[in-house]
Amino acid sequence: MAIDRTTLTLLTSVLSSTTVRKLFTTIANSRIAEKSLLKQANPEPDQALDALKEADLIGSGSDGEKYYVTAKGLKVARELEQIPLG
Numbered sequence: 001m002a003i004d005r006t007t008l009t010l011l012t013s014v015l016s017s018t019t020v021r022k023l024f025t026t027i028a029n030s031r032i033a034e035k036s037l038l039k040q041a042n043p044e045p046d047q048a049l050d051a052l053k054e055a056d057l058i059g060s061g062s063d064g065e066k067y068y069v070t071a072k073g074l075k076v077a078r079e080l081e082q083i084p085l086g
Contacts, residue, residue: 015080019042020051020052021080023038023049024076027068028073028074028076031068035064035065052073057073
């Protein structure tokens with residue numbers, strides 16, 4: 001299933017940063033990630049996490065300490081290697 005042009009544009013803008021991509025792939029690979037784990041990839045992950053949440057690639061638990069990959073995020077994670085970024 002191909003990603004439509006609008007989604008591709010959104011994803012390339014959101015995932016163009018290597019830090020954001022690293023956070024996203026960390027969450028996607030584990031399906032659920034603790035914020036403390038994400039701080040190892042980026043000491044101040046809040047802005048990147050907000051961008052990923054706004055793009056509907058991840059969601060957060062009610063306490064804001066756990067992040068999970070959404071259905072859209074799983075699709076993107078599977079196709080991420082095919083997206084020409086940068």
